[in-house]
Amino acid sequence: IGSFLIDKPLILWINDGLMALFFFVVGLEIKRELVAGELSSVKKAALPAAAALGGVVVPAAIYLAFNAGTPSERGWGIPMATDIAFSLGVLALLGKRAPYELKVFLTALAIVDDLIALLVIALFYTHDINLTALGYAAGLMGVLTMLNLAQVRNLVPYVLLGLVLWVLILKSGVHATIAGVLVAFAVPVRNVVDSRKFVEDSLHAIETFKASETGTYNDLPSEGQVDAIHDLSRLAYSVQSPLIRAELMIHPWTTYFVVPVFGLMNAGIELHGSVHQALLERTTLGVILGLVIGKPVGIFLASWLGVKLKLVQMPRNFTYGIVLGAGALAGIGFTMSLFISELAFKDPVLLYDAKLGILTASAVSAILGLLLLKRFLRKAGT
Structure with missing residues (x-):
């Protein structure tokens, strides 16, 4: 249409288009938790927010310790991410042994982690800003905000304007998936119910x-x-709020279609004779150690420091061992880490090393998290 041309290969339609739906659901989850969930008050949000902050700073620092000053330096955001779906899926393997407080903590932690990851994508993995398109996008976001304030409960206007916003964000140079989050934040979360x-x-x-x-x-x-x-x-x-209706409608599609398709298209790596050598590359080591070591250590230290400074309060029946186990599960980066790696690297060798590190770290983190939680939950008597 005029000068607005969108011509992309299939994999970019998946990464820029389908993944916008995934980030739309992420945005809905973040908004729901901020307004009426486990992040709705300072008291509730303090511990998972502090833990998430430690869980992004330490992994990034470990990665940079291996890669600072090299072409692979741009991948520092990769080990910051947590795949909320996979982390909670692995936690579910513990069944009734996993207390409710642990599920709430890991969910809130992963949501704050996602929020930080979104900010990192928007601020550090964006190139060649088109201010005209960005200005139009800002104006359209204003219209969406007005719909929210007017309590427009029909989802159709949000969908139609969201599609236009996606095109404008794509043309602006900011990653198009951010449009999904912005539209989610505009969808009303409350409902007027008699x-x-x-x-x-x-x-x-x-x-x-x-x-x-x-x-x-x-x-x-x-x-x-x-x-x-x-x-x-x-x-x-x-009586369902527009946000809940949207989440119920889109969530199954992202869980059973978007994420698997994204994983199949992006996670595939060719395992050849030099895998052992690739595992020793600075990019791979930075990702593996950042996720497997940096995540649990960062989450543990931030939680411990917050409690010692009396800034946060540990939930009932919670121990630092349980926090460490939850931190290990947060090292399952998978979807979000793969997504950031695609933004960080164009060099196929660096991308291969990063993906190998992500897949290895996610598998190790899942096993480590289960082992730690089994041990410390048994000690805590839950």
Whole structure:
């Protein structure tokens, strides 16, 4: 359209386009936690925020210790990332042994980590800014904000304007996936609900369903029951906030389609005879040690220091050993680390080394995290 031409190979449509949906869901999760979740107050957010800060600074420092002053220096953001889905998935293997407080801590930690990673992408992995496109994007973001303030609950305007915003962000030079986060932040999180009316209408629909029973066995509901079911469905939909509706709608697609496709297209590396040599390259070592050592050590030290300075408070039944185990699980960088590596390196050799480091570190971190948590949870008696 005019001078606006988008011509990209398939892998960039995945990395810039499909991954915008992934970051849209990440943005929804961050906003939900900031407004009404585990990050909604200073008291709740203090420990995971401090832990996340330590969990990005120490890995980046370890990476730079190996790579400062070399062409691979640009990859310092790779070991900062945590893959929230994989980390929580591995934690789920512990079943009931994993206390609720641990799940909340790891989730909040990973969300703050994602927020920091997004800032790093926007500030340090952006090139050749087009101020005109960026200005239009800022204006469109203003329109989205006005829709939010006006409590527009229909998701269609957000989707349509979000697509335009994606194009403008793409043309501005800022990574296009940031558009997903910005649109997510504009979607209203609260809903105006008349609780009494909702309960009354729901009870009326249930009574209608009961009264419409035919008294005979039949696999098919009566016409009155169908109407009652539709009423209940409409009522349930009406009390869901736009943010929750969007998250429920998009989350399965990102989990079962976007992330697997991204992983298949980006995680593949050719294992050949020189793998052992590649494992000793400074890029690979920086990523592995940053994720496997830097993550748990940074999270542990930041949490310990916060408690000692009385800036944060440890949850009930929590120990520093459990924090260390959670920190090890946070070393599963996978999706986010792969994404940052694609932004950091154009050199195929450096990209190969980074991916090898990410895959190795993610596997080691998963095993290490499980072993540490099994041990320290047993000691804590949970």
